[in-house]
Amino acid sequence: MYLLGYDIGSSSVKATVLDVQSGKCVASASSPEKEMHIDAKQAGWAEQDPDMWWENLKIATSRILHNSKISAGDIKAIGVSYQMHGLVVVDENKRVLRPALIWCDSRAVEIGNEAFEKIGADLCLGRLLNSPGNFTASKLKWVKSNEPAIYSKIHKAMLPGEYIAMRLTDKIVTTPSGLSEGILWDFQTKSVADIVLGQYGISSELLPEVVPTFSIQGEITSLAANELGLKAGTPISYRAGDQPNNALSLNVLNPGEIATTAGTSGVVYGIGASAKYDPQSRVNTFAHVNYSKESPRYGVLLCVNGTGILNSWLKHNIGSGMDYAEMNEIAAKAPIGSDGLVILPYGNGAERTLKNKNIGAQVHGLNFNIHGKSHVLRAGQEGIVFALNYGLDIMKGIGIEIKTIRAGWANMFLSPVFAKAFATVTNARIELFNTDGSQGAARGAGMGAGLYKNTAEAFGGLECKQTVEPETSSMAAYQEAYQRWAGVLNSQIKENK
16 A cells, blocks of 8 residues: 655655555655746746646656556555645636745735734734734735735635645645634634634635545545546545645654754744744744644744755856755865855745845855855855744744754755754754655655554654764854854844834
């Protein structure tokens, strides 16, 4: 028996087949070869065609079935992970009405700020655990205010993963975790957030039916089965946003456990049993995948949008044809602190840790007589580490304890410079595992379909590949570099008030 997991990112779509009994990855495939296009018609905008996700999902599925040589009938459940905070709107015939506003689209920032003031900080933070901010509800309000002809045709508004699940099953459903990431879940009433809908003048009928995260949420239709080469009737039994799902993939489900990732975005995600929030909404609290009304579990999320895109920009513009492994080797040649060179990795839309401001990516302290390629590459990696640590200080301030952090053995954690800097600056052990979002979605599918008796069985195939300890001898140098970086950032924050 096998499980199929999809991870629908803004850069690519990845699929993984997992063996139920061993918990090991059988095969993986992704599409496209290069990053998917993001359309930015105006500064701060970011849109994608949802059909592009579907077409790449078909390609990834075809590749994985070919590579694994397994029969589609042996796939017993499917799970979906997806880029968070996006907005897809469809009409009564389930046709997409406009391109999706994706996670890094920041056009709704002021809409969310105004709603926070009008609803009131106490109500928002006490019941939503967040400001409406630049999240899905605010993006839907933007469509209502700026594209009334399109808004009038909306049958359902959904997240990217809900759109993919709709294409698979012809059903439109959501989850408490999904609603919470759109700031559409009221943690006090444990239901849809009427205070947000009322403020925005949005009918609750536009929202999908709510189902549990781990549950049979629909079955593959004959039409989808024919397009994908899968078996009709195969259940979709799990769906979650990429960061809660990344935590699941690392078996981070209980209070005190911490997950992180440094791929397209840089994220730290900590689990708690009580509703903790940042009064300034610089980090955000959502319902975790195992949240229930009887046993609530909360995920506190810190996000740096400019992570992967900075590393990619350096590769294409500074790396001169090098791959990431070569870039990492060259970065290691520069000293800790990059001889005073500072990079602020904030060039990908509004940043939550900066109170939804967009200060842009910046380079400070560049000296033509000292700095070379190695300094720039190292300063980029250190800048991301420092930006994450800046957010971690906020998380610590609301009571999140950080001692050991789990991450996938992938992306920027493959860089010794990045991994060692992260462990040393945060003073936390980093455990790197052989997993990713598509594997997490597959495990979640097995849990939702009842193919695993317990979590221990579900994570039997999870293996720690490497442990990175803080480097005591380098702590002073890293702290000096971090304080220099933070001083530059704080001066820019003051200028952008």
